[in-house]
Amino acid sequence: xxxxxxxxxxxxxxxxxxxxxxxxxxxxxxxxxxxxxxxxxxxxxxxxxxxxxxxxxxxxxxxxxxxxxxxxxxxxxxxxxxxxxxxxxxxxxxxxxxxxxxxxxxxxxxxxxxxxxxxxxxxxxxxxxxxxxxxxxxxxxxxxxxxxxxxxxxxxxxxxxxxxxxxxxxxxxxxxxxxxxxxxxxxxxxxxxxxxxxxxxxxxxxxxxxxxxxxxxxxxxxxxxxxxxxxxxxxxxxxxxxxxxxxxxxxxxxxxxxx
DNA sequence: ATGGTCGGGAACCGA
Numbered sequence: 001x002x003x004x005x006x007x008x009x010x011x012x013x014x015x016x017x018x019x020x021x022x023x024x025x026x027x028x029x030x031x032x033x034x035x036x037x038x039x040x041x042x043x044x045x046x047x048x049x050x051x052x053x054x055x056x057x058x059x060x061x062x063x064x065x066x067x068x069x070x071x072x073x074x075x076x077x078x079x080x081x082x083x084x085x086x087x088x089x090x091x092x093x094x095x096x097x098x099x100x101x102x103x104x105x106x107x108x109x110x111x112x113x114x115x116x117x118x119x120x121x122x123x124x125x126x127x128x129x130x131x132x133x134x135x136x137x138x139x140x141x142x143x144x145x146x147x148x149x150x151x152x153x154x155x156x157x158x159x160x161x162x163x164x165x166x167x168x169x170x171x172x173x174x175x176x177x178x179x180x181x182x183x184x185x186x187x188x189x190x191x192x193x194x195x196x197x198x199x200x201x202x203x204x205x206x207x208x209x210x211x212x213x214x215x216x217x218x219x220x221x222x223x224x225x226x227x228x229x230x231x232x233x234x235x236x237x238x239x240x241x242x243x244x245x246x247x248x249x250x251x252x253x254x255x256x257x258x259x
Numbered sequence: 260a261t262g263g264t265c266g267g268g269a270a271c272c273g274a
Contacts, residue, residue, distance in 0.1 A: 009265075009266065009274085010265085010266045010267070012266080012267080013265085013266060013267085014266095034266090034274090036266065036267060037267085060267090060268095061266090061267055061268075061272090061273090062266095062267080062272085062273065062274095063273095108273080108274060110273095110274080148274095202264080202265095202274085203263095203264040203265045203274090204263055204264050204265085205263060205264085206263090207264095245265095246264090246265075246274085
């Protein structure tokens with residue numbers, strides 16, 4: 001079972017690139033972030049005609065997440081539990097083939113300090129609560145998404161330039177570590193402990209050409225899921241394509257479950 | 260060159 005996360009930065013602009021990548025990468029489940037459209041405007045048929053199951057949680061213009069799956073998606077939860085007043089579409093969760101997957105688009109938090117940074121930290125605190133609850137699940141669990149957190153300076157090409165950025169602030173990193181230490185395994189760092197790896201390159205200032213990247217898209221595995229991990233990777237090359245997203249897909253391959 | 264690049268959606272905001 002291959003599970004992936006991909007911030008596509010607008011489904012309307014990215015549909016051809018996304019379909020290409022699905023064809024070549026052959027994932028079983030994909031968490032998309034920044035679909036940037038209402039549910040009614042998501043091009044469901046483009047995926048359903050190819051055999052995908054589709055669940056969306058969108059909003060007009062910004063944010064928005066979706067799940068694509070080769071197998072049926074059941075027990076869908078839309079919105080991060082814990083704050084009924086939160087109107088931002090950043091979280092969708094479902095079960096597929098005995099695995100629970102939460103797909104998240106964590107708030108960016110810039111500029112910091114400020115209300116957006118406060119919202120980011122509140123959102124991470126709420127996510128920590130949901131993550132803790134999910135660890136009680138009998139199924140293997142994967143927390144997938146654009147976390148908008150560089151866990152360490154090794155995940156930042158230009159740490160000096162990013163020191164005051166909400167993606168790198170000690171408060172953001174501490175909140176990320178608090179979730180990790182509940183018992184989650186970060187798939188890419190487990191698979192590649194010391195490699196310099198990025199998942200995002202800004203459109204500005206020739207960041208891709210200079211490899212000024214950030215590693216902010218992560219897959220966190222519950223202990224049961226980590227036991228099943230056979231491989232993980234970052235599909236870096238598609239960043240070079242015309243009309244590419246500023247993020248690239250990150251994936252993990254889990255072995256079939258016993259029994 | 261005191262900007263630079265995208266996407267959404269129709270003037271700017273978000274990243």
